[in-house]
Amino acid sequence: MGATDEVKMKNVFETTVLSLSGVEASSEAKKAIQNRSNIFNMSDAAEDAVLRPREYGAFDHGMRAALAARIAFQHQEDDLAHKYLEDAGNFKKVANPSYKGETKDLKSILSFMDKVAEDTRNVVAGDITALKSAHVNDADIVRLAELNSFMAYQIRLIAGLRLMKGAVDDRDIT
Amino acid sequence: MTEILHKFTRSIPDWRPRIEPIKLDEANSDQLEALQITPSNTKVSDYVLTLAHDVESLKVRSPLFNAIMYDKGGMSRSEREIGAIGASIVNRCIYCASVHASRHAQLTKSDDVTDKIFVDGENAKLSARDAAILKFAVKLSDAPSRANKDDLNELKTVGLHEEEILDLILSTSLFGWANRLMHVLGDPVRPTVNED
Numbered sequence: 001m002g003a004t005d006e007v008k009m010k011n012v013f014e015t016t017v018l019s020l021s022g023v024e025a026s027s028e029a030k031k032a033i034q035n036r037s038n039i040f041n042m043s044d045a046a047e048d049a050v051l052r053p054r055e056y057g058a059f060d061h062g063m064r065a066a067l068a069a070r071i072a073f074q075h076q077e078d079d080l081a082h083k084y085l086e087d088a089g090n091f092k093k094v095a096n097p098s099y100k101g102e103t104k105d106l107k108s109i110l111s112f113m114d115k116v117a118e119d120t121r122n123v124v125a126g127d128i129t130a131l132k133s134a135h136v137n138d139a140d141i142v143r144l145a146e147l148n149s150f151m152a153y154q155i156r157l158i159a160g161l162r163l164m165k166g167a168v169d170d171r172d173i174t
Numbered sequence: 175m176t177e178i179l180h181k182f183t184r185s186i187p188d189w190r191p192r193i194e195p196i197k198l199d200e201a202n203s204d205q206l207e208a209l210q211i212t213p214s215n216t217k218v219s220d221y222v223l224t225l226a227h228d229v230e231s232l233k234v235r236s237p238l239f240n241a242i243m244y245d246k247g248g249m250s251r252s253e254r255e256i257g258a259i260g261a262s263i264v265n266r267c268i269y270c271a272s273v274h275a276s277r278h279a280q281l282t283k284s285d286d287v288t289d290k291i292f293v294d295g296e297n298a299k300l301s302a303r304d305a306a307i308l309k310f311a312v313k314l315s316d317a318p319s320r321a322n323k324d325d326l327n328e329l330k331t332v333g334l335h336e337e338e339i340l341d342l343i344l345s346t347s348l349f350g351w352a353n354r355l356m357h358v359l360g361d362p363v364r365p366t367v368n369e370d
Contacts, residue, residue: 032336035247039344042238049230075318116358121266123358128192138193142227145358150231152350159318160343163326164336 008045012037015044017154020079021161029164043157050150051084058140062089064147069095070110071117071151077158108134109144116148176363179268182292184285186272187362195223208233224359239352242344249334249341252281253307257342259288260311261349263295267357270349303332311346 012018012033013025018040023029033040051064059067065087072081074097085095093099094110101107108130115123131141179187196205198218205226209218225232243254255278262271275288290298296312298305306328313321329339 029336029340032248032340035337036241036245036340036344039238039241039245042234042241046231046234046238049234053228053230055230077318116354120354120357121264125192125361128359139227141193142225142359143231145355146225146228146231146235148358149351149354152354153347156314156318156347156350157343159321160314160347161340163321163323164339164343 009037009041010044012040015040016047016080016083017043017157017161020077020083021158021165023161023165027165029161043154046150047154050147051087053143057143058136059143059147061087063091063094065089066091066094067113067144067147068151070097070113071148072155073097074114074117075155075159077155080155080158105134105136109136113144113148116145117152120152176366179362179364182263182268182271182275184272184275184279184288184292185365186276187269188365189219189221189269189356189360190363191220191224191360193224193227193359195220196226198223201226204229204233208236221356221360225355235351239348242341242348248337249345250281252278253304253338254341254345255281256287256304256307257311257345258349258352259291260296260308261315261346262353263291264312264315265350265353265357267349267353268362269356269360270353272362274349303334306332307334307342310342314343314346315350 013023018033023033051068052061056064065084069081069084069088072078072084073095081095085092088095094101097114099110101110112127112131115127128141131144136144176188176190178190198209201209208229209222209226222232225235243258244251255274258274259271259278261267262274271292275292278288279285287298287300287304290300291308296309298308300308306325310321310325310329313325326339329342334342
């Protein structure tokens, strides 16, 4: 059985990106979206894998939710941020983009996550070295990069879908 | 010492990880499954061996990548590549830009579009359709809020239908993901020459 076969299929309009973009089942985009329903279901499966993995390493589900909320807030995706914030447990303060961490190690981790999220092009080898100095091992560096990268995908998908909805709405009005 | 590349290039670089990839002979059963190792397929790139540190993400991302870039219908494969290239020039992912420029050139049998993008970026003088696609991809990649209603309507004006627009959003967003792995976890380096 391949990974795609294991994806739990649900009503595509109930997936995270479609429910938060506001695109409805009655929209003109319905046919296009239904043709790609496998992709939206796989995107939800990716959310589970990145936010709620069985093997979470140094970053448990609460911390991952907080980091995801932080990135969503940085991109003014407040509804998405609040969805993740609900699962952040004791790490809620990490979700606030103005919070920079209290320990040296956490400061390094948040600094890395902020740079990857908002200034990707200027990430250099030294940023990875700084994480290693903050006692983040290789596997956890990959986990942080995957979390950040997935959020970049999810946020852009929501923003793009919202535009599709907006364009259709405007045309209906005129 | 191997030279790290900082400029966009048509020649596909090698990729050198900044962390230690997993060792294939030490991989667990989950990792081997995700790597799709079979007796006849034991060659795995350093990039995939690096991502295998987070096997649950790798297992779901590979089929998602293939579906977004290769599933039938909707936008042409070459135009999905423009979405990938637009994201890659914004994020300065030299490796991704090179690979996907090469794929675009193969699919269209021309280097013209990608040569112009590599020289002039977002301002490359392309056909109206390619220019609208690139502009949308660049804005959505740079900051999602930069892409606006006018950009989307421009896509419609140059002839894109709903299915194509959705595929462009998907391919561009996907490379927001891919660039942050490839560009962050490793360096593009000049390929080593075998002098056999």
